[in-house]
Amino acid sequence: MRQAKSKIRISKAASYRAPDRVGVLFVTLGVFLVMATGATAKKEPPSPASMSTQKQLALVRVNVTGQAYDYFRPWQKKAPFSKRALGAVLSKGRVLVTADLVANQNYVELERAESGEKTAAKVEVIDYEANLALLEPTDKAFLDGITPLDIAPDTVVGDRLAAWQLEPTGALLATEGLVTTVQMTQYPIEVGQFLTYRISIPMQYRENSYTVPLVKNNKLAGLLLRYDSRSQLLDAIPAPIITHFLKEAESRNYRGFPSAGFSFFPTRDPELRDFAGEKGKGGGVYVTNVEPNMPAMKGGLQVGDIVTAVANNEIDQNGNYVDPLYGKIEFTNLLTAHAYSGDVVPFRIQRSGKPMELNVTLEHRDAKDYVSPPYNLDQPPAYYVLGGVIFQELSRQYLKEWGLNWQREAPQRLVYFDRFQSELFPEGNRRVVILSQVLPANTTIGYDDLAYLTVTRVNGKEIKSLADLADAVKQPIEGFIKIETEEDPKQIELDAAQVAAEAPVLQENYGISALHRLD
Amino acid sequence: MLNGERIEHVSSVGTRFAPKAFGADCDLIFDHSVQFFRLSPMKRALIFVCIGLLAGSTSTFYAQQSAPAASPVEPQAPPPAISGRPSPPAQAVVPVPVPIAPPKPNGPIQKSLVRITATAVEPDYKAPWNSGGIQRGVGAGFVISGNRILTNAHVVSNSRYLTVEREGDPNKYPATVQFVAHDCDLALITVSAPDFFKNMLSLKLGGIPALESTVSAYGYPIGGERMSVTTGIVSRIDFQLYTHSSVDQHLAIQISAQINPGNSGGPVMQNAKVVGVAFQGYSGDVAQGVAYMIPTPVINRFLKDISNGVYGKYVDLGITFSKLQNPAQRRFLGLKDDDRGVLVSTVVAAGPSAEVLRPGDVLLAIDDHPIASDSNVELEGERADFQEVVERKFNGDSVKFDVWRDKQPITVTIKLYTPWPYLIQGHSYDVRPRYVLYGGLLFQPLNLDLLEAYRPTDLRLRHFFEYFVLEQLYLQHPDVIVLTNILPDPINTYLAPYRGGIVDEINGKKIRRLDELANAFAENADHFVIRMIGDGPPLVLDRNRVESARERIKARYNVLKEQNLEEQPVPKTTEDQKKI
Known part of the structure; x- marks a missing residue:
């Protein structure tokens, strides 16, 4: 029976597979199911996972069709993708999923697990940095009869959490795992540090398994963030981050997780402590960088200060405070999970050996406030096509077009600009405009090989955004558009009249729907 | 952070073997045969000597006997015609089809060719106070006028002890390096033994061989102490990266003759004259039948450079430039529609063009040779990159440019030297x-x-x-x-x-x-x-x-x-x- 079930399940999930491969697969899956259900059925007393006997699971299927923007052909979108996942039903008719799942969505559909009933849904709130999103069904009655999940905020190391997945029948498939670590890590968007549960769990993580809820005592403890099938380690977005997100989502104007805008370094080295004027064995971290116009700078924090306490929590030499729940954990948790944008957080510091107190008013830093924005989802990229020459603004989203290994595969000079942006462009409040590629045309003869150049001036005017470029090209020099670049060849020129005259042909040849799109 | 992970280097050394690419393969073989030395990537020649010995010296023997063919080897050619030598043991022989060819058109090369064994100490950048690993390698060289032996710089680089052997003489003669030019991979060594050069014939240098003409390469590749000959044709004449320094580009001639480690430093001959020194090629997994030799203009420049007793290095303009093929750009710069000129992009402040040339200048002619918009000039009937004119000059020489600056013609003279930052x-x-x-x-x-x-x-x-x-x-x-x-x-x-x-x-x-x-x-x-x-x-x-x-x-x-x-x-x- 189990094997038959799994077979259906596989062929549904991966209908393109050849029958013989399905055979191979369902054997392994069968084993997996035996393990999973066996564990839950035999365990005495019943583990949290076995509480699945409730009538209406607080889970819905979420089917997403989306299209990402094509940064190499920024006037168009890539081929559509579809993802299938699970959503956790929360109170007030909301469904919680990861932002990853619904980023760049065109259409989101909810599906009742037991009946297969479907309805369209819309994304109410999305936080790409914390990787969370709230969906709401268009049919308000769609979730009727489902008892929503409460949040279990108190998971600690040693707890067992159940990963909830669904059988094709709508029955629960639960796998149990052990929380091995609670720590601060970077989420996929790589902005800031967030609390993360690490769970050792033998899950069969299939393609399109995006949002898997993790449950403790029938309450939501976390959402799957990433899973490594080799080490069988799962990272989960923990309940405190979910709670933070939900609380903030209540307000009309979602602001996002706060950041302070400084970098720090441990003070274990006695020479460094001595240099910073810190005598004795006290704790604290050394401030290595304070970003311009960010909360820490506005609050008066300086490079060379030693931060000894944040929000009245003492910080040790490694940068950890003692959390009542988790024990020692990095103090950045105090600034993300515990604090909200707009909160005033007291900092105790040592400056040249003198203790001081500072108040830092936390703010969320928008992606658009970076020189090279760390992400750009659900938004079309800006570009400007000028006679076959394509201009774009440098962003990490653009660099990620080189794939998972973008840090090595993407043009290294651009990766360097992105990585060291606050050092290279301390004034901020600008973009790096790049000549990203050249489409061969009459106007670009001899320029075909140019790519990944940074544009400094156009027609003599300094370029700090595509908008600057759009303005500057309107004022040709004696009929020519002169583009100056940081790298060789340093300058190229286009004939303004020829560019205009040949634009229709260019658009026709390369299928360019619009020659430019600005923010 | 510094760590042991591999990174993709920008430098294009990766795919070329010259001093490098055989390294990995050879490691094993070398360790098995001679365990005392650690492998030097540079001295791949020795490794191939070992292979040769293991695989059977008979095949080398064949190679030596087959006279250089006038035409490329034909697959359907009859079995080797050997005269005057006993047949080698049959079991080790791999029949090699060899066409019948005129006898030794290049003369008795044995009387000019030497086998060089170099023992080198390579610096250890991870423990720089140590002297580094000791390695040994074999290359070829040949006698030229003045009792000098010409070879590749990479054969003698970092060497602490050199010996030279010649055909038909059981002695190993200690040798010393006289001049070494790492930027063009050439070196001159000499032997102090009084009688060494007595019976040796010095080879004469020829010119640039014509495309498709046949050349023969002599050396000690893959096996042993006896000279090997391979033939091929001239495939291409172009600027190439010289991988010994891996930053210098000079003229190089691509030939289809098989060149393998051990050929390095050996002469490539045509009509009894040296037309090049075999020095680098692609490893077999990148491209086959692609080998390079250092042509005589580079050799002659080296010999002339050292005539004052010091090697002065190649000089360089210290600029980057761009081709001027875009009609709109040409009109913007006020240039005629005559396909002439290249655009100066960067002027290196530590180079000789600093304060003479500016970014945005258009170089119209070099020493009165018109520069085409694709950066070529015509030199002695051949099209070559305009930098070839600079290549032939020496430290302290001057070069004249006709420059188009701010839509006005000017003439500038640049006194050349070697910019150090490269x-x-x-x-x-x-x-x-x-x-x-x-x-x-x-x-x-x-x-x-x-x-x-x-x-x-x-x-x-x-x-x-x-x-x-x-x-x-x-x-x-x-x-x-x-x-x-x-x-x-x-x-x-x-x-x-x-x-x-x-x-x-x-x-x-x-x-x-x-x-x-x-x-x-x-x-x-x-x-x-x-x-x-x-x-x-x-x-x-x-x-x-x-x-x-x-x-x-x-x-x-x-x-x-x-x-x-x-x-x-x-x-x-x-x-x-x-x-x-």
Whole structure:
């Protein structure tokens, strides 16, 4: 029976597979199911996972069709993708999923697990940095009869959490795992540090398994963030981050997780402590960088200060405070999970050996406030096509077009600009405009090989955004558009009249729907 | 951070074998046959000698006997026609089809060819106070006028002991290097034994062979002590990267004759004259039948350069340029529609064109040779890159340019020399690496050899290396001083995160060169506060603690010498330095 079930399940999930491969697969899956259900059925007393006997699971299927923007052909979108996942039903008719799942969505559909009933849904709130999103069904009655999940905020190391997945029948498939670590890590968007549960769990993580809820005592403890099938380690977005997100989502104007805008370094080295004027064995971290116009700078924090306490929590030499729940954990948790944008957080510091107190008013830093924005989802990229020459603004989203290994595969000079942006462009409040590629045309003869150049001036005017470029090209020099670049060849020129005259042909040849799109 | 991970280097050495690509394959073979020496990537020749011996010297014997063919080997040719030699043992023979060809059109090459065995000590950039691994390799060379032997620089680089053998003579003759030119991979060696050259014939240099004409390569590839000959045709004449330095590009001739390790330094002949020196090729998995020889213009330039007793190196304009093929750009610059001129993009401040040429200048002619918009000039009936004109000149020579500047024609003259900043981007040989070891912290100047030794993944280090010249980073950091390694000791136990950092200043003073770093540490201060480039924290050293640990660290890690500042000095007195 189990094997038959799994077979259906596989062929549904991966209908393109050849029958013989399905055979191979369902054997392994069968084993997996035996393990999973066996564990839950035999365990005495019943583990949290076995509480699945409730009538209406607080889970819905979420089917997403989306299209990402094509940064190499920024006037168009890539081929559509579809993802299938699970959503956790929360109170007030909301469904919680990861932002990853619904980023760049065109259409989101909810599906009742037991009946297969479907309805369209819309994304109410999305936080790409914390990787969370709230969906709401268009049919308000769609979730009727489902008892929503409460949040279990108190998971600690040693707890067992159940990963909830669904059988094709709508029955629960639960796998149990052990929380091995609670720590601060970077989420996929790589902005800031967030609390993360690490769970050792033998899950069969299939393609399109995006949002898997993790449950403790029938309450939501976390959402799957990433899973490594080799080490069988799962990272989960923990309940405190979910709670933070939900609380903030209540307000009309979602602001996002706060950041302070400084970098720090441990003070274990006695020479460094001595240099910073810190005598004795006290704790604290050394401030290595304070970003311009960010909360820490506005609050008066300086490079060379030693931060000894944040929000009245003492910080040790490694940068950890003692959390009542988790024990020692990095103090950045105090600034993300515990604090909200707009909160005033007291900092105790040592400056040249003198203790001081500072108040830092936390703010969320928008992606658009970076020189090279760390992400750009659900938004079309800006570009400007000028006679076959394509201009774009440098962003990490653009660099990620080189794939998972973008840090090595993407043009290294651009990766360097992105990585060291606050050092290279301390004034901020600008973009790096790049000549990203050249489409061969009459106007670009001899320029075909140019790519990944940074544009400094156009027609003599300094370029700090595509908008600057759009303005500057309107004022040709004696009929020519002169583009100056940081790298060789340093300058190229286009004939303004020829560019205009040949634009229709260019658009026709390369299928360019619009020659430019600005923010 | 510096670590053992591989990184993709910008330098294109990867795919070419010249001194490199056979290294990996050879490792094993070498270890099996001669366990005493560690493999040198450079000395691949010896490895192939070993293979040859193992695989059966008979095949080499065949190769030696087959006279150079007038035409490429035909697959359907009859079995080898051998005269005057006993047949080799049958079981080891792989029948090689050899066409019947006129006998030895190049004369008795045996009387000119020598087999060079070099024992080299390669520097160890990870422990620069050590002398490094001892390696041995074999290459070829040939006698030219004046009792001199011409070979490749990579055959004799870093050598501590050289011997030379010749056909039909059981003796090994000690030899010495007279001149070595690492930028064009040529060297002259000589043998002091009085009678050595008596029965040797010196070879004459020819010109550039015509495309498709047949050439023969002589040397000691893949097997042994007897000369081998291969033939092929001239496939292409073009500028190529010389992988020995891996930063220099000169004219090179691609030939289809098989060239393998052991051919290096051997003559490539046509009509009894030398038309090139075999020196590099692609490894078989990249491209087959692609080998390169150093053509006679490069050889002649080398021989002329050393005629005053010193090798003066290639000179360079120190500019980058772009082709001027876009009609709109030509009209913008006010140029005629005559397909002439290239655009100056970057002028290297430490080069001879600084303050003579400017970005935006158009170079119309070089020494009255018109420069086409694709950067070619016509030289002796052949089209070649205009830089070939500069290639043939020497340190102190001048070159004249017709320049189009601000829509006006002007003429400029540039007195040529070798801009130094390029040198860190190439391999260096015959030098001891520079370093300073202080408190267990190893500081070394960034260069290609350092990068290849540590293979750092650090983005900033790679940026400083790649853009050292083009972004003129050398103006601020003539030495890019990297904290490459830390020899662990209680005084530096917390300093591991600083590894890979580039030193910017010490106690508030900018550190531009390695000797300035050494001087800074020699000062009588309580603390040394070392600032690295970027946002990191300062690295703080307590002088008294370091001083008390010095002998301990030296003894524990067997450090013979705590610094080496001079062996590869950055030039301090040349004209370019004044501009910094």
